[in-house]
Amino acid sequence: MDFQGIHDHLRAIEAPGLVRADEPRLPNPEDKKDKGRSGDAYVVVEAAQLASFLRVCRDDERLAFEILADLTAADPAKDAEEFWVIVQLLSVQHRHRLAIKALVPKASARIPSATGVYRAAQWHERECAEMFGIEFVGHPDPRNILLPDDWEGYPLRKDYVFPTEYRGISCQ
Amino acid sequence: MATEHKPSITFHPEPRQLPGGEREYMMDVRTGDLEVNMGPQHPATHGVMKILIRTDGEMVTAAQPHLGFLHRCAEKIGENVEWLQYLPYTDRYDYLSSMNNNLGYSMAVEKLLGVEIPRRAEMIRTICAELNRIASALVAFGTYGLDLGAFTPFLYAFREREWLLQIFEKACGARLTYSYLRIGGLFNDVPPGWLEEVAHFCDVFEEKWQEYYDLLMVNHIFVKRTADIGVITKEQALDFGLTGPMLRGSGVDFDLRRDLPYMLYGEAHDAGAWKVVVGRGEKGTLGDCWDRIYVRVAEMMQSVGIVRWCLANIEEGPVLGDIAKTLKVPEGEAYVGIENPRGELGHYAVSDGGKVAVRCRVRGPSFCNLAILEDIMPGTLLGDAVAIIGSTDVVIGETDR
Amino acid sequence: MSDQATMREPISAREWIKNVWDGFYTTLAGMKITGRYLLQKPITIQYPDERMPIPDRYRGIHYLEQEKCINCLACARACPIDCIEMDAIRHGKELEWVSFSVDYQKCMFCELCVYPCPKDCIHMGTEFAFVTDDRSELKHDLLSYKGMSREARIRMKEAEAKKAAKDAAKAAKGADAKEGDDA
């Protein structure tokens, strides 16, 4: 199925938390400021419903997304209000992909963990948590994975200030 | 894994009175569990990875991978350098398959840019990516032999790999960090005589491949060491998001090159140049170490098929598409997953229309494949643990990025 | 202690014999391959005495065609890690070089600095052995001369002379004109 088909099907089965679809578009010739959007289409999902949305995606027969290919976050700008949590799903059976985006407010970055649905999410969520400071509620093993346990700050946030030293070692 | 301390000998405080008037002190002698740091400088962890294992005698009862010793902030660097400038960094996460990394990143940016790639460039890209897949599989095969104590296949594999590296060196001037494929095509066309040498390599390699197979793959000790060991079921593999040879070794017939075709792989597959290799549980259970390493070894020959098809169909032409000198990528976001030698290499790039990426995410296949160790290592012997780590074929540069 | 001790199923006599035979046979098959190589000539070369041919495109230490360079900083801008630094004083068209250094502690030999050069004057050479026990030496100056080249100096002098002559001519002309006016 292509993206349109998947989206229509998600609408038809009333997938929990589905907000809208965001598709690439050409620039609007009338509006000079609108430059359009390129790249992938994705569905936007309510952050609190992400895990149950993923469960539907996995269990529905016509979607059958067996693999969670990637789960990551992005900080679109320094002054942005929200993080994006982006999930890439892949279906072996039907050979299609789906990109899912959930918006998480920076002020209280909490999102339910997808570990119960896909165990693949476990390490990805640990990485997201240490890099962005997003709390994955219900994660079984919420330790740092790449960074040292005592690392301060969340490096992939746009407002991250590089440390000058770590345990007496100069980082300059 | 809790780290409670249990002394191996404990004395009971009260002595027992024996009939003869002697007193006997009772003690519990316990063969304690050992908690062993396998790594970061252990020969079997293929780089700087630590696996904290708990063993009862030779039996591994728990295992926990610890990563991050080679973390080089690749994703953060991606947010600080220009689009094209990030290309050399892609060489460095999975340093054994730099061409494929270049390809994945270039394709992600090209998707945002929406440019067409000249056909000759696509052909050469495919050849390079497949030759690099062979080179990478040779390391996987060779070091796997090394893990199991067979030193010689390793050097045979590196002999052929050396030739491949020379071939790459002739095309781009580097042996490991190629930076040859670029956004929009290639940096430059291949030198004269290069395609003939590749064809010659393909012919010679076929013979050598048979030798590897006879020397190691069917060796009785090797089979007994790998068959039925570290079995990953189909469900487990999908649940953990394994990709590439790990997934195919578990019997899932899925290859991004065929099923979500990119570049010229779909065309080559339709022309019958190659087919997807899937583990069949030939020597033991489906999804064991032997199947995984077999998929890698057998894929080398399929890659030779793709290269041969490309050599037969290559045509003259430009190798660089219509690309501006200073890239300004239109706003948007794109995820491109390609079939790396180790699995799905995903590049997720976000642009706000500027010269620098907003987010440059790399989904390393080794990172995801490694997560399964916690599940499949307990209950195996120490020697099996090494075999299992080897069969995941991790490149630590990629798990840590 | 261990509750995980496993017991393997006993194997059949047929399998037992097959194991013995397989172990024996595949060992001999492997030894045949290694034995064949034992008698062949090695393929490696003795490094410091012999060397591998280095292809033309090899990406080694940079070299700079200093005469052509116009100090446009394109290579420095293209460098992902800012390891190229250059400085030159401009005298009209001629350049007086102060420095053009590449920091090989950082350089990752990606060749990105070579492509944007408008004059095609920076290249990557075939030299790669660059060993030192002092880190500061790794910041390598590519200049073959500091200041100005002989030719550039001559050219500049010629240009200055020409300019002076021109000025003189102009002045003379002006004077002539003045004189003419006067006359």
Add this chain to the structure above:
Amino acid sequence: MLNPIVTGAALVAEAPAQGGNLTLDLLREHAPAALPGWSLPLITALISVVIVITVISLLAMVSVWLERKVSGHIQCRYGPMYAGGWHGWAQSIADGVKLLMKEDMIPLGSDKALFMLAPALVLGAIFGAFVAMPLAPDFYFADIHLGAFFILGMSSLTTIGVVMAGWASNSKWSLYGSMREAAQVVAYEIPLGLSLMVPLMVAGTFNLLDASAAQSDYWGMGWFVFKNPFVIPAGILFFVAALAETKRAPFDLPEAESELVAGFLTEYSGIRWSFFFMEEYAAMYLMSLMAAVFFLGGFESPVLHVARQAEWHPILCNLIAATTLIAKSMFGVLVMMWVRWTLPRVRIDQVMTMGYKYLTPLALLCALGAALWEAGKAWIFA
């Protein structure tokens, strides 16, 4: 099975009253009269010890170099080429010097006394085993009636040193290595001894000199492998078990560099480490010599037969015999190297399985077959 104490007791009981060998005879004839008679055996022993240590050390050094060349050529490379000029012949000497120069490190928290004792014990045991090994028909150090028994006993004494090293190192990897060594050696003593039973039955003696002499018929080609069909499989079994005894690949589990870092050697460095290394090569030679004596005809070859017939000088005959024996053992060592650079390593439980469930029954079968064959032969020719 081959308890060294029992072996020693048997040895004392069986030891010949006089040491009767070429050195002693020569001393008796030519020594100045001032030397008291009782000192002559002592001097003989001293000379013998010096010769044993020199010969074995030289052989070990040569075979270290040889191993590197063999492995190199198997792997399409040259191996050492520089030290000393011709094909790097002096590489082992250079390495030895380097190892002597290295800092002698004893890890913190280790059992110092045991840590230092272990290499000495290992090396001492293996040199001790060589005492019973004749180098030529008239050049031996002790003509022990239970020679084969003594050698097996002494060589298994090295296990204690290895276990000691692993325990004393205070490292988990070392502990694994030593435990594996203990388990492995216990498992393989049985097939080793049983497969040796076959040629012993054919020879009818435990004495190495007698066993060798028993193969001198048919122009020096009356080797046991040609005399009894069960000796050939027994020889293969002996070879496999000897590989395990000497910790050589594919049974190098105590070291297992990809699993246990370096096993019991992990904490050793410098000259102490090289003692273990030398022990490994000495053990290889010991096992190869045993195989040469009991399977491949010992000193005997057509050349020696011709020399004996022509009644050449006894020293020349002895030299020919010694060369033959060393060449035969060198062949065994070469095959050991060849196997090592071909095969992957066996897992520990498979080592045990192989020892107890495959080699032991097979060796028993061989022994039974050989016994029946010999009995039948005796019955027919009687």
